[in-house]
């Protein structure tokens with residue numbers, strides 16, 4: 001049996017062990033996947049211990065994604081771009097690192113929600129770690145426009161600059177106020193990558209960014225509709241939360257480790273049913 005885990009602090013609430021157990025069962029892979037609480041000042045040692053015990057790979061969650069980035073011997077392009085790592089693969093004494101969050105988001109939007117990004121107007125709210133991780137996979141879909149809006153303009157501008165290093169797509173950086181005053185057209189896809197929903201807050205964005213056919217996507221998920229998605233629904237948009245992103249990022253990690261793609265629809269249906277029970 002091969003061993004995998006997710007490092008975090010806290011980590012007991014993680015759905016990843018159940019997700020990976022379902023993937024393993026579906027695909028006939030003989031693996032064990034568990035949570036590992038790493039001390040806040042002991043992430044690197046925890047990884048080394050796991051490798052010494054024979055661990056084959058790991059996911060990394062809050063607050064260790066930057067430390068995982070620094071620890072890697074080899075980074076994928078999307079991890080380099082994200083500046084953070086959520087997936088480690090231990091191969092021949094090397095730590096190979098990736099970031100599967102952004103591709104998980106894009107797959108959930110384009111495949112599971114059947115919403116194309118190509119040639120569409122996309123609004124990305126927030127400019128923290130999750131927004132940065134989403135940048136490359138979003139731009140690879142070739143949107144017509146990507147507007148990054150954030151409370152702190154300089155952080156949105158940093159992401160804009162980063163995006164412009166590898167794309168010719170139009171990428172804008174704005175504040176909430178500029179969005180209110182200067183943007184008159186609605187967006188096809190509006191992604192909330194701020195952490196405002198954690199405090200049941202909604203970024204102060206104008207209702208006109210949502211059209212009747214828009215998809216509003218909150219990266220956060222929970223047992224109830226997030227505050228952002230409640231607002232988007234009031235504005236007439238379709239909504240989706242980040243549960244599918246979580247499952248899709250896990251599927252990509254599973255693929256990196258095992259070379260097999262699991263059936264994410266079955267796992268998503270399981271968690272959606274559980275959430276509504």
Ligand code: NDP
Nearest residue numbers: 126127128129130151152193194195196219220242245246
């Ligand atoms: P960061 O702390 O790195 O960034 C937070 C961002 O939110 C910043 O842009 C910050 O703006 C903005 N922000 C914070 N509070 C408010 C507020 N009250 N109003 C408006 N903007 C606010 O967090 P992450 O990027 O790591 O995470 C963001 C969200 O994404 C979280 O809800 C997290 O749970 C979710 N997530 C979901 C994943 C999934 O698999 N579904 C995976 C990863 C993240 P400023 O720059 O001005 O401070």
